[in-house]
Amino acid sequence: MTATVSGSQTVLQLEGVTKRFGGFTAVDNVSFDLPAGTIGGLIGPNGAGKTTLFNTLAGMIQLDAGQVVLNRTPIHTLPPHQIFKAGLARTFQIPRPFREMTVLENVMTAPANQAGEKFWNNLLRPRKVAREEQALREQALSIIDFCDLSRVSADAAASLSGGQLKLLELARVLMSEPEIILLDEPAAGVNPSLMVTLVDKITELNRRGYTFLIIEHNMDVVMSICDPIMVMARGRLIYHGDAAGARQDPAVLDAYLGDLP
């Protein structure tokens, strides 16, 4: 167990997070801190409970015990949309774009509390909405540009490739300038050249001050950009430390036995 809150540097703090499905404990008493400005890597064999943990952090699944604190605010009781407003944004293992909307529309949807999201503002204060939309559009286009999606910005999201969808999800969460971004297997199903781009974007964003927590199976990616590394197996957190330590940890090796080539 982590003992104390380590000052303002900790962005995300988990304490005894537990989730059961019937008799099966998917996430078992997981606790760790994630300092600001890091890229945390969450790894573990299939069925270890990583995605369930993400879903719990993002509020899509109610946890059974424990707590989640984001910048000293407990967020585990909030619904998903308020967790997002509190500053925790996530992407999905299998990308979930708004398929029948354009890339630009997808990205412009993201920011919370837009004036135009109240329908009466569109009828009563159209000028204010228009001004805000202009600003949003500028911001969205620059993020789309950063994510190398400019060419497809007017296309329907449904027409994008797997790798482009990963970038689109990244672009979407960037719109809101979150405190921490949870990426669920960003490299899965992405062709190698696009993967390099993706890793570059993540490290670039990290340099600009973004904090990440990443689930990833591609060990090259994890070992090259993640620190600290958390390893889960059968719902438990079995390792928390640096990359070099993870390679030698007997429990980690044991958990991966048969999973790694």
Added chain:
Amino acid sequence: MLLQHIADGVLSGAVVALGAIGLSFAMKILRFANFSHSELLTWGAYFALVFLGFTTAFSDFFGGNIGPLSFGWPLLIAMVLSAVATSVLALVLHALVFEKLGRGAGHMTMVFASFGIALLLRHVVVLIWGPNPIYYSNELQFAVLLPGNVRVMPDQVFLLGLTIVLVVSLHLFMTRSRAGIAMRGVSENPDLARVSGVNVDNVVRWVWVIGASMAAIAGVLYGLTVQLRPELGFGLILPLFAAAILGGAGSMYGAVIGGLVVGLSENLSVMIIPTTYKPAVPFLLILLILYFRPDGLFGERR
């Protein structure tokens, strides 16, 4: 009168229970609210009428009515054949419409398609058999007076007994057979079942077959105790949904208990509210359940 209303409620609830089993599985495993399910009851009832026409040619061979019941073996045989025919109909609908839609569009499009199919099925019945009511037998069966001044028809007691037998057999099927166990697996956790090598397509077909067979039997029994008319199933949509939601989607026993509760509350309601408001009772039940226990009495809370 209280006892009579309770007896009526249990007996009419049995039909709802049988019909709701299929609907409940559909909501859980096929993952859409199938508004055309109630039409399977209608088709089941009319299919049996067709088969009954064939079997009456051999009526000498089968002898007369069974005990105090208003029908003989031909109707029971027709009922089994009707269950088969209704299953085929359901599988055809699945293959032609729902399978395609389920793959492409969202599940709400399937709900909508089921609306259209319900209309279609209902009016095809009108085209084939005409709009007027039909009876399996024009003889009238008189109710037997039981202690407590309760009157029940022997056919209805048979209906209740058959419901119990069917539910027990279904239970055995679900717990003993490979297909049944796979069905439970998919119902509880589809993703897990898929990765454990369960053939989900097969399970889906089983769901249609079981649902359609139960619906056909319910339709025949309902037609037997009252009459056949094209709106037979249409009028049962709300009771069926109320039973399925009350029991918790995917729970067989839930559906059965739900059916009985719906039957009882419909019949008992006329003691306190005007009979003309009776059709709204299942709806009020649905609202109450959804408000207090969104996953049904027996469903697992998410």
Added chain:
Amino acid sequence: MFIRQLSAALAFAALFFGGMAHAADCPVKLGGVLPVSGPMGQVGERISTTGQFAVDHFNAAGGVKGCDVEYVLRDTQGQSTVGVDAAKSLVDLEGVQALIGAVSSGVSLPILTSVAVPSEITQVSCCSSSESFTELAKSGDTNGYWFRTYATNRSQSAMGALLTTKSDFKKTAVIYVNTDFGVGLAKRFEQDIPKLGGSITKMVAYNESQQSYRAEVTSALEGNPDSLFLVAFPVDGATITREWLALGGTDNLIVNNSLRSTDYFEAVGTKYLQNLQGYDSAQPRLPSVATFNELFEAEFDGPPNGPGLHSVYDAVTVVLLAMEASDEITGANIRDNIRKVTSVDGEEVYPGPEGIKRAKALIAEGKTIRYVGATGALSFDENGDVQAPKMTWKLEGDENIETAYYTEKEVAELIIKLDN
């Protein structure tokens, strides 16, 4: 963009409908708006064929002013929107000056208020019984364009009450259809029966087209009634009767006129209905009725048992006679002449091709006539309502037998007695 689509649609529609509109003098068109499909389809279908039957008779007698009459039938599907649209297209596109229909008051009323009255078209219904029409006529909102050949609920409930008490039934349960027709009739019955010495054990309303009426029947059985007054239409009526009898209800049944229908008798089984009694409008002992019945039996291989058959025949015939009597066939002329062809001091004429030939000859001579039709002598009051003679009937074996006959005067006296 949108305007372009709209005008394209309009142009298309104009093209489509434009080809159909032609208002030549021959044939003379008569519009029918009846529920051929939908919940009332079974009833409506027989009514519409009987309407055609009446038109055929008129044509056999030489038609209206030497023109064949074309009976243009449109289906309301029992829906008010569809009915209103059907009526409007009959008026605007077919150029009809009179409408026959509809069956349900819920369809006839919107047709009257939104089509017939504004377009000055005479509307005659065979079957709509709602008291709202009388109310509307009294307030002057119908401009006299509304008629019905169906006697209103007032006399019906009185006959039901009379029949019940004459049979010495003391405790009567009432099951009635939850429509304007059923509710109006049953409520009147509830008021009438104590005045004749009977009593009500329970009033139970039912909604149409349900699969089973067990709960309603069980409720009605409370208080051990010695008789049941059933206000229903044949399909649901049969369901209720079967469940009533199966659950041990008495077979002392009194039923309203719409159950005087072969469909009903056959669905329940006549052997269970030997204590059934009913009443009906006007099967008076007049040659006119016998003529109609004979002609009908010859045409359809069965007696005209069923709601609305007699009255739709008269509705059609009266309208056509009124057209014959008009210089120019307009809605207003038809409206005015309907009273001329049913005037009390006119010379009596009867249904069937022969009767109509005679009527036409009399009209040509400029004489006033009194059409005495399938429902007897029609006399419309200022609200377009008729009073009709009544009869009571029962079943004996499969035969439907008249048991008593009440003239209009006797019915009127009965009503006065009950209203005081």
Added chain:
Amino acid sequence: MIGVISYLVFFLILALIFSIAVLGLNLQWGYTGLFNAGVAGFIAVGAYTMAIMTGPSREAVMGGFELPFVVGLLGAMCTAGFAALVVGLITLRLKDEYLAVATFGIAVTIQLVCLNWEYVTGGTLGLISIPNPAKPLTDGPLAQNSVFLLIVVGVGGIAFWSLERIVQSPWGRMLKAIREDADAAASLGKSPTRIRLESFVLGCMLMGLSGALYVAFIGYVSPSDFLPIVTFQIWTMLIVGGSANNRGAVLGAIIVWGVWTSSGYVISKLVPTEIQAQGGAMQAVLIGLILVLMLLCRPRGLIGERMNVSRHARI
């Protein structure tokens, strides 16, 4: 020719009144993915509100306020919106299908209430003599109907214009995001429950508006105006015209109502009277078939959804 024009005016009034309800449904289904199986119920609420608020006083029935037409329209929208709010609060946080079942149920219940609550609705007799706003303005049926058509076009135009503004806005963008993937939208800070409720209530208010215009035009309201088949007609209009497109919704209303009425015409011409009962069933089978085929082969309808970003931010 006058007859044809007169009929077309009449036809357009009804079709455009329907189209307002279709617009409401389009907001719910086309843009938000909400399945409202109780359209007829909400139309009925609006219709009766109009009848009670603007109608003359009657014996033993509530109402007789004789309020102006416009007040009736607004009142109808409010009561329909309120009914939607109640249903929405209970069901919108749950799985999608429950809304379908609950709205189907509420339509049945509203119809029963119309039928049985005599003090408010006049029961089975319905309510008569509801004033037509065009009547005091002109004389003659064609002139009156033309004025009424203008009123419908005006009211429908305002509804259309407002809808276009709000669906092509950040709010509309949220609706579509919820429709596409509610979980993903929630992970981006949108509250699916609140947004669905707003869309559901607004859509039902339009249905109420459509009901109010209908009774003002017909002058009479009764429970038989709101059979479940009405819901089905409105749905077919939307699917044929194209969901998530307001132009498609209006076009669908005109086409489907045209087909519905003219197929009645064709059947009355072609099918012999004796088997016309079957003809009606054939019509229903045909419409059901068109609907299912439309869903299978051309799910976007005649005019599908247009990709856009925002009125203010076209690329």
